[in-house]
Amino acid sequence: MKPFSLRLPAPAKLNLTLRITGRRPDGYHDLQTVFQFVDVCDWLEFRSDASGEIRLQTSLAGVPEEQNLIVRAARLLKEYAGVAAGADIILEKNLPLGGGLGGGSSDAATTLVALNHLWELGLDRYTLMNLGLRLGADVPIFVFGRSAWAEGVGERLQIVELPEPWYVIVVPPCHVSTAEIFSAPDLTRDNDPITITDFLAGSHDNHCLDAVVRRYPVVGEAMRELEKYSRDVRLTGTGACVYSVHGSEDEARTACDDLSRDWVVLVTPGRNLSPLYEALNER
Numbered sequence: 262m263k264p265f266s267l268r269l270p271a272p273a274k275l276n277l278t279l280r281i282t283g284r285r286p287d288g289y290h291d292l293q294t295v296f297q298f299v300d301v302c303d304w305l306e307f308r309s310d311a312s313g314e315i316r317l318q319t320s321l322a323g324v325p326e327e328q329n330l331i332v333r334a335a336r337l338l339k340e341y342a343g344v345a346a347g348a349d350i351i352l353e354k355n356l357p358l359g360g361g362l363g364g365g366s367s368d369a370a371t372t373l374v375a376l377n378h379l380w381e382l383g384l385d386r387y388t389l390m391n392l393g394l395r396l397g398a399d400v401p402i403f404v405f406g407r408s409a410w411a412e413g414v415g416e417r418l419q420i421v422e423l424p425e426p427w428y429v430i431v432v433p434p435c436h437v438s439t440a441e442i443f444s445a446p447d448l449t450r451d452n453d454p455i456t457i458t459d460f461l462a463g464s465h466d467n468h469c470l471d472a473v474v475r476r477y478p479v480v481g482e483a484m485r486e487l488e489k490y491s492r493d494v495r496l497t498g499t500g501a502c503v504y505s506v507h508g509s510e511d512e513a514r515t516a517c518d519d520l521s522r523d524w525v526v527l528v529t530p531g532r533n534l535s536p537l538y539e540a541l542n543e544r
């Protein structure tokens with residue numbers, strides 16, 4: 262029977278490496294990155310109705326409805342598929358803004374996937390990924406839903422099976438604008454490409470790191486704190502979040518408990534299958 266409502270997660274992602282290999286005429290950058298999901302999520306509830314309107318109830322202050330990626334995703338899908346129905350959407354926002362965890366992009370992807378179900382559109386994942394790319398470079402990976410090696414602006418995706426370690430993520434008290442970092446004069450834009458094998462052998466650079474730390478010293482401070490608990494500490498996306506990699510849950514929870522005295526900290530396992538598709542029982 263046709264479902265009337267759906268409640269689904271919009272998980273965060275981590276960039277396990279982020280390389281900038283060139284700049285395009287439109288100002289966007291060619292990247293190489295590896296995405297993995299984590300178990301920290303926004304939650305969205307969708308109800309389809311006959312109103313024809315898209316309505317969003319949200320705990321997210323400061324983002325006008327017209328600019329909210331959830332509303333933009335719903336309208337884009339409605340227009341693309343010629344849908345007459347409407348939807349009521351409730352957002353429970355847990356992911357930090359401007360954190361490099363891709364929260365807004367993940368909300369948009371969950372919206373595309375959920376409304377494709379509720380409106381019974383039958384669009385395939387590839388079509389939804391292409392629609393998502395119109396909303397942002399990070400949307401396709403969340404529709405794809407599997408940990409991946411990515412090239413292009415982040416939309417050319419290839420599944421990679423990765424270890425699923427525990428991560429401790431520190432959320433520094435600042436918001437980093439992705440556009441600001443990608444337009445920074447001091448960003449190196451002509452780095453050599455690597456292969457997946459290089460990544461798996463330990464090449465984990467994030468080419469945005471220096472530009473971010475220069476502008477937001479507190480991000481560097483957070484990394485130094487994490488380095489007390491792990492030798493493997495990285496920046497996700499253009500920040501602000503930084504994370505450490507741990508072999509066991511116990512080790513990660515100990516670091517998290519200590520760091521929580523002074524920082525906002527999340528502790529979570531990595532996930533090769535997006536919690537979105539886990540909830541839908543799809544792969």
Ligand SMILES: C[C@](O)(CO)[C@H](O)COP(=O)(O)OP(=O)(O)OC[C@H]1O[C@@H](n2ccc(N)nc2=O)[C@H](O)[C@@H]1O
Binds near residue numbers: 361397398414
């Ligand atoms: C840094 C990453 O998070 C890595 O996963 C993403 O590439 C960013 O993805 P996103 O936030 O969805 O990015 P968008 O909303 O498409 O773009 C935000 C801004 O970042 C810059 N941008 C983004 C992606 C890219 N490959 N090159 C860029 O130069 C553009 O100036 C753009 O104005």
Ligand SMILES: Nc1ncnc2c1ncn2[C@@H]1O[C@H](COP(=O)(O)OP(=O)(O)OP(=O)(O)O)[C@@H](O)[C@H]1O
Binds near residue numbers: 329357359437
């Ligand atoms: N549903 C949404 N959730 C969060 N931000 C949204 C949403 N809709 C629009 N935005 C806008 O997008 C901006 C970036 O949001 P987001 O939290 O995805 O950044 P991010 O985690 O740095 O993402 P990325 O890793 O993709 O750069 C926000 O500052 C906000 O203005």
